[in-house]
Amino acid sequence: MAKPHEGPYPERIEPFDLATILPQLEHPEQLELLGRLSPSRVAETLGHLRPEEQYRILHHLPEAVARAVLNEMPSDDVADLLLALHARQRAQLLDWLPDDYREKVVALMSYPENTAGSLATVGYIAVREYWTADEALGHVRKVGREADVVYYVYVLDALGRLVGVTSLRDVILAAPGTPVRDLMKTNVIQVQADTDQEELTRLVQRYDLMALPVVDSGGRMVGVVTVDDVLDVIEEETTEDVHRMAAVEPVAEPYLEASLVTLFRKRVVWLLVLFVAGAFTSTVLRHFEEFLSKVVALALFIPLLIGTGGNAGSQAASLVTRALAVGEVGTRDVARIIWRESRLGLALGLALGAIGIVRAAILGVESDIALTVGASQVVIVAWASVVGATLPVIGRRLGADPAIFSPPLVTTAVDGVGLIIYFEIARYMLGL
Amino acid sequence: MAKPHEGPYPERIEPFDLATILPQLEHPEQLELLGRLSPSRVAETLGHLRPEEQYRILHHLPEAVARAVLNEMPSDDVADLLLALHARQRAQLLDWLPDDYREKVVALMSYPENTAGSLATVGYIAVREYWTADEALGHVRKVGREADVVYYVYVLDALGRLVGVTSLRDVILAAPGTPVRDLMKTNVIQVQADTDQEELTRLVQRYDLMALPVVDSGGRMVGVVTVDDVLDVIEEETTEDVHRMAAVEPVAEPYLEASLVTLFRKRVVWLLVLFVAGAFTSTVLRHFEEFLSKVVALALFIPLLIGTGGNAGSQAASLVTRALAVGEVGTRDVARIIWRESRLGLALGLALGAIGIVRAAILGVESDIALTVGASQVVIVAWASVVGATLPVIGRRLGADPAIFSPPLVTTAVDGVGLIIYFEIARYMLGL
Structure with missing residues (x-):
């Protein structure tokens, strides 16, 4: 064997980089390049491509090579690939897998997208609790080349139920005769196959795991989710949140490739x-239309006042949304949040109200209008801060994703009432 | 030795959970609980607390225990703790470290926050390339208990320069006499100590690493950053981005604890x-004040029209911002982005313009005003989409963080011109 990492030159290129290059090459060039790689390297490279591209490449490789590559791919990738194919293509690829492996892959295919089961690979190492450390190490030596995860060694009983976990480190460091039973931890952090992937990433982050075992409802081992899959899930979930934060339904495809x-x-x-919700502003203005026609100067400050209110509300909403997401606050903290935001909103409102008066004065409007602008700004900002901070908490309590309380939504939610505040203060200040 | 995982009951509780419980206990209870744990378990638990809390607990433990715990902590955590302390406390803790370890920790302390160097731990395993696999495994057995990372084995030359990397798996699977030279990969993915932590997380994500070696400018090994630190960095960076996306300067402290x-x-x-930028809207409206006083009904639709424009611009901005962040688009794609958004903006504008006319009709305004609202909505939405999508690209080219092109900023940027579009179309349609 020897030199696993020192093959011909493309073998030294990272799979991620190969995957970046591949789609830019013509077919014969792709085959020429892949022909210089070991099947396991090709499998790793395919892992960075989308299922359609994986199939296109497998389809063009000589069948013997394609079979070898498919068998080297982690089982979660194989399941994803098969799920993306038409029935006939799927049957062909399934046919290339050895019987026992095929069974496991078909089992993985039954788990819905975004669940732990759909992310799990069956390439883990299993030992029995009555084995010695030496026997366990011998087993790792036998099956380690094929496994996707070797640093954890899982202990299963005769029925395939997960009863413990130990690490390759502990196996190596133990005296050879030590039974696995004495090396294993029995309260294993694990998830059910139907657990949502977001919950799964939280466990990996909290408990600093490199892989998380997945079991079925009977406690039988289904597979493991590795930390690199968790990193991919986090990227995917972050994209969803960023889209939601600007009031876009999450787009899964890359921006330039989405239709x-x-x-x-x-x-x-x-x-x-948001248009329908925002249409309330027209109703409010209609209500004050006659008033507005008497003092047209009031209209000059409408976008500025409600814009600033929207900004203040958005700030509060996103601070609270993020705090909810990472678990810094919970719905039980709603009173404390409102109390903080009332004081903060008032302070921010006073700062902005002061420069609001200056701005109005520069435009040369009458002093009572300038004071109206300043006073309205104080109240609008304070009010928007409290509403912005409270909405995500209410949303969480109702079971909604707090990320939907985006700046556009918060802005829309506070605009109408902001206008009412402005005109009521104006009516009072101008004595109309 | 035996049973490393089966000590007294608190030893079976996860460090993360212990760290959640600890701050809720009184001091004597904390000491009682920690007294039942091994120093390495206490060290892991402290790893989930902030430096001030770590110090408070270390300070109250019997000195011998505290020393042992400190020596079990990963060196990046020790460096962070020392940096947070006053000079006298720092001197005391430094005094508890063995000479050679102290030197390494002091070196780590010299790297600025948010760099790879500040995240690195020196608890890695180093071997020489002329050792055999068997010698390397023997070395892992000797030092593995103390190491923070065992699944990668780094190959250093006589000057401490990183010349290769291999995995514990390859060492175990190799024939005993195989020289490490034949097992190692020489093009090691690595970062300089002053590399920004965001760049570092990108490498770990791309290349599916569990640890990333950090070297100094001479190529000498400084330490390794582990994937659990990378997960923490990602959480931190995501918080920053979420805050920036709502126009808040990133707040590092938990929401309820920040002053x-x-x-x-x-x-x-x-x-x-944003107030100063938004004040432009008042200037625009001042310019059209006389016009507005003749047709007050136009004011009814100001918040709705520019609000919708802001929403459309925010959507485009955040799609492009995220695409830039994950590398789906680059600044070279600006022409394609503008071409996509022109067509999309026009389609979205037509949809919203149509219901804009309906909305105006419901309010009972004259038909030429309703048509003005509809036509303006088309142009404003199209224009805002293009501007929103272009701003992050321009920002990236100028070296700014695209995350600052938040919905509040984009909304403010498009409001003023939106008003000009509205009133110019009105002037034309109403023949004034």
Whole structure:
């Protein structure tokens, strides 16, 4: 054997980089490049491509090579690939897998997307609790080349139930005759196969794990989710949150590859919802139309006042949304949050109200209008801060994703009342 | 030895959970609980607390125990703790470390926050390339108990320069006499100690690493950053981005623990910037004041029209910002982005313009005003989409963090011109 890392030159290129290059090459070039790699290297490279691209490449490789590559791919990748194919293509690839492996892959395919089961690979190492450390190490030596995870060694009983976990380190450091039973930890951090992937990432982050075992409802081992899959899930979930934070339904495809129809649908939904909610501002202004026609100067400050209110509300909402997401606050803290935001909102409002008066004075409006602008700014900012901070907490309590309390939504939610505040203060100050 | 995981009952509780419980206990209870744990378990638990809390606990433990715990802590945690202390406390703790370890920790302390060097631990395993696999495994057995990372084995030359890396798996699977030279990979993915932590997380994500070696400018090994630290960095960076996306300067402290003064400062900065930029809307409206006084009904739709424009611009901005962040698009794609957004913006504008006309009709305004509202909505949404998508690209080219192109900023940027579009179209349609 020897030199596993020192093959011909493409073998030294990182799989991620190969995957970046591959789609830029013509077919014969792709085959020429892949032909210089070991099947396990090709499998790793395919792991960075999307299922359709994986299939296109497998399809063009000589069948013997394609079979070898498929058998080297982690079982979660194989399951994802098969799920993306048409029935006939799927049957062909399934046919290439050895019987026992095929069974496991088919089992993984039954778990819905975004669950722990769909992310799990069966390439873990299992030992029995009555084995010695030496026997366990011998087993690792036998199956380690094929495994996707070797640093944890899982202990299963005769029925395949997960009863403990130990690490390759502990196996190596133990005296050879030590039974695995004495090396294993029995309260294993694990998840059910139908656990949502977001919950799973939280466990890996908290408990500093490199892999998390997945079991079925009977406690039988299904597979393990590795930390690199967790990193991918985090990237995916962050993208969803960033999209939601700007009132876009999450778009799964890369921006330049998503069809215009998809982008249109993901955006128009929220634009329409916000338009309908925002239409309340026209109703409010209609109500004050006569008043406005007497003092047109009031109109000059409408965008500025409600814009600032929206900004203050958005700030409060996103601070609280993030604090909820990482578990710094819970719904039980709602009173403390309101108390903080009332004081903060008032302080921020006073600062902005002061420069609001200056701004109005510069425009040369009458002094009672300038004072109206200043006073309204104080109240609007304070009010928007409290509302912005409270909405995500209420949303969480109702079971909604707090990320939907985006700046656009918060802004829309506070605009109408902001206008009422402005005109009521104006009515009072101007004595109309 | 035996049973490392089966000590007295608190030993079976996860460090993360112990760290959650500890701050809720009184001092004597804390000491009683910690007294039942091994020093390495206490060290792991402290790793989940902040430096001030770590010190408070170390300070109250019997000195011999505290020394042992400190020596079990990963060196990056020790460096962070020491940096947070006053000179006298720091001197005391430094005194508890063995000479050679102290030197390494002091070296780590010299790297600025948020760099790879500040995250690195010196608890890695180093071997020489002329050792055999068997010698390397023997070395792992000798030092593995103390190490923070055992699944990678780093190969250093006589000067401490990183020349290769291999895995514990390859060492175990190799024939005993195989020289390490034949097992190692020489093009090691590595970072300089002053590399920004964001760049570091990108490498770990791309190349599916569990630890990333950090070297100094001479190529000498400084330490390794482990994937659990990378997960913490990602959480921290995501918090920063979420805050920036709502125009808040990133707040490092948990929401309920940050002082009101801190929260005020982090928020008022952006509110003032946006206020000043938004004040342009008053100038625009002042320009059209006479016109507005003749047709007050136009004012009814100001918040709705520019609000929708802001929403459309925010959507485009955040799609492009995220695509830039994950590398799906680059600044070279600016023409394609503008071309996509022109068409999308027009389609979205037509949809919203149509319901804008309906909304105006419901309010019972004259038909030429309703048509003005509809036409303006088309142009404003199209224009805002293009501007929103372009700003992050321009920002990236100028070296700014695209996350600052938040919905509040984009909304403010498009409001003024939105008003000009509205009133110019009105002037044309109403023939004034």
